[in-house]
Amino acid sequence: MSQNNLDLEPKTDLAARVDSENHHTKKRRRKKILLGDLIFIIVNTLILSLMVVVTLYPILNTLAVSFNDGLDALRGGIHLIPRKLSMKNYTTVLGMNNLAIGARNSVLRTAIAATLHLGLTALLAYVLSVKEFVFRKPVSMFYVLTMYVNAGLIPTFLLFKNLNLTNSFFVYIIPGMIAAFNLLVLRTYMSSLPSSLRESAQIDGADHLTIFWRIYCPICKPVFATIALFIAVWHWCSWFDNMIYNRSNSDLTTLQYELMKLLSSVSSQTQSGSAYGSGNQAVAITPVSIRAAATIVTSMPIVILYPFLQRYFVTGLTIGGVKE
């Protein structure tokens, strides 16, 4: 027993010394790493904070201007907080004629167009991503060509007119059903998926439609969400097609077109010296304030939509399925 103790003591001393040295080395290393990390965190935080300010400030400033009295806003100097609080900009925007019809049409065109556009573009992208499809190169080329070559407004108008698309809700949906850029994005994503997934499903007995729906669609959720957001924002913000093709039919008006008309009306009346509106409202509304309120009103649905789509913006959905 005593022999054991004698044997153990020097070992314990040595072990303690080694432990102590290791501890100091680790501490020094930790300190060094911490310093490096600290510098990285500080620089990173500064850059990201700057980006937050650059991104957030215009939104908050627009919000502040939209809640500010119109004439007062013309003086400038409003940053984050309204100087002279007023709801008149909003009551004007929300009280305009055709608001409900415009909002309904905007929501409908956004929802229908986004769904159809995404569905059809994805189907075409799947076909073009299948290597066995012999015509995939010429078909891809055909679509890519439309990104660079455009017929121009007048031929397009005449074509739509001949196709009875003018003065029709379908002009919002059909012409933009497939966009070459979105097609390329989706095709590239699908082509990057391992072909063994498709082959495996083929051997399991699935046809192409089943493979597309049951295998590719769930895996492509992130890119679908991104494309859906692109399409939704584009359709929600569109007013030009309304002005060109459906101007004469107020039942087919869109929210953006109505806001554009309101903004033009305020601008032209302010420039001509006559007040917009009547009574107290006449002095409270200016192009600056009405533009701010209109911007907030139109951005809100997309801002609300974003968090619902955000959960799909995840990467690495194929992780685990195949060995990279």
Add this chain to the structure above:
Amino acid sequence: MASLSLQHVYKKYDGGVVAVSDFNLEIADKEFVILVGPSGCGKSTTLRMIAGLEDITEGEIYIDNRIVNDVLPKDRDIAMVFQNYALYPHMTVFENMAFGLKIRKTPKDEIKRRVSEAAKILEIEHLLQRKPKALSGGQRQRVALGRAIVRDPKVFLMDEPLSNLDAKLRVQMRVEITKLHQRLQTTIIYVTHDQTEAMTMGTRIVVMKDGFIQQVDAPSELYANPVNTFVAGFIGMPPMNFINALVAVEGDDVNIVFENFTIKLPERYAVPEVMEQDGKEVIFGVRPEAITDETTYVGQHPESAFSADVDVVEMLGAETYLYVTVNGALPLTARVDPTTSQSRVGEVVDLAIDANRVHIFDKDTEQSIIS
């Protein structure tokens, strides 16, 4: 379960690349056939043609006496295990295994029964509700196997299923697939570039090179009687030693001469095919285990002894590899017994060849003259 027949099968790609040439093979029911060869030899292409994932340029493929050249993969009644698992990442293990059955409108109870049964065989019952990303490599490969098993196909096709696993797991899965074959009694066609997998698993091995079949045989036969230098060098680890040597016939004796050493071959080599090589150069093949440094053996066989410089000694526990050089010019590998071997690096060691286990190949055609 089914038999398989490939008759004069060719695969030519655009641009004139010929991946598979005149492939002929008859696979009996319940056979475990291994297609083995180096990268680009056409083994995976052949498997994919059987699966229907690649078109056949020429020839016929029969599964259970039915020609399947133009039959879709789903209608061939085959199941395939891919090298990269190819699991559906958004589905659970259960859903992955049940997918093929659901597509074929199998009743729910039957699906549940078959998946449970396969999961039990593969010991993955506790993983059924997990998604592939939550599984280890070995577990994923089991799921891929399970997906094939539940289908109860006529033929299992496996395309290098173990190549993504680490060495230890590969050995374990190798044994499990062999057991699975014994248990399921099914026809399996297995592609690998690993000759150890080929030797340990297959009932028959098809050795391929540049799209051509080199030899089809049972593992032991392939090892003992390779038809050419490619097969002789590809099968066996470490590979066979090839020595450029001269045949010298003296009466009824056949001698092999290389690097100033003469090895006298036993009587069984005194056959016309060898005798007519008298004075000609041949390729003399000796497997590492046919060379020994055992003092007693070397002393008793002076007719097949020679000396060499030891360059490297690799001690692997159960065996030791000696990398030696004869006359400073001819490198050879010997597999010796670590319990008796005294060889050290830098020493000159006396070695002897077991002359009963040598091979002679034609120098020009590289085909075997005698094994």
